[in-house]
Amino acid sequence: MRTTDDQPAGGKRRGRRPAGQDTRNALLDAAREVFSESGYEGATVRAIAARAGVDAAMVNHWFGGKEALFARAVLSLPFDPQTLVGTLVEGDVDTLGERVMRRFLTVWDATAGGAFPALIRSLASHDKAAITLRDYLIENILNRIIARLESDHPQLRAGLAASQLIGIGMVRYVAEFEPLASADVETVVATAGPTMQRYLTGDLGLPRSNYDADRH
Incomplete structure (x- = not known):
């Protein structure tokens, strides 16, 4: 069914929305x-x-x-995911973890976490919220970044990187643990960035058998 500005799918008329x-x-x-x-x-x-x-x-x-x-x-990210990935992977691969952490923190700080706290609060009781966050953060951003790097264990790395971002976000914007909640962005980047870097490109410390069997 074709929809118009004053008649959405389903046929329920709501009146014309003002433009802009x-x-x-x-x-x-x-x-x-x-x-x-x-x-x-x-x-x-x-x-x-x-x-x-x-x-x-x-x-x-x-x-x-x-x-x-x-x-x-939902994530209050003022950028297109594909454009974001392209921007983040440019530059020195050894500082990629810092760039990822800095970008997300800067955006979330500008809106006090935006819709992120509400999304995080719903994870424990709302399965669809978890799926929403997983599908977007992992599938549309982190998997794309890691695919560009051609790293081993890409799915594991994406999950670990997501855990770092979500964990920092939860402590900073939801639980508001101090001093992390009020720390400046560069302090968080300097301390959490190396962990993010290891998850993206470093040695994960896996047993050799796992490493050989699951490089991709």
Whole structure:
């Protein structure tokens, strides 16, 4: 069924949305709800647009697609994942861990964690929230970074890197453990960056049999 600005899929008329920023904000609000309910994979552009009461084409118009909308609505990341990966892997591979940590902390600090605290709080009781975070952070960012590096054990490395980001985020924005909660970004980067670097490119200390059997 074709949708219009004043008749979303499902046929329920909500009235024409004002153009411009109101449409964009309506999509962000709707996306937070739909991603929370359905997870990243289950959420569709059509469903989000219907919830917002706008045409599905507005998602591409304002955000360029579902990935970028998720980044803005749920993770509060003001960048496209594919562009982000390209930016992060440029430069010295030995400082990649610092760049990853710095980028996420800088963005999250600017919004006091954005929607990240709510997403983290829902992990224990809402399976779809965990799937949402996994699908986006691991599948769309960390797996892509590690694929560029051609490192061994890519899935294990992506999971370990995600644990570092989520752990720092939880302590800094949810539990607010001091002094980490109020530490400046460069202090966190200097102390946590080396661990992130090891997860991405370093020796994981695995038994040789595991190393030989599972290089990819």
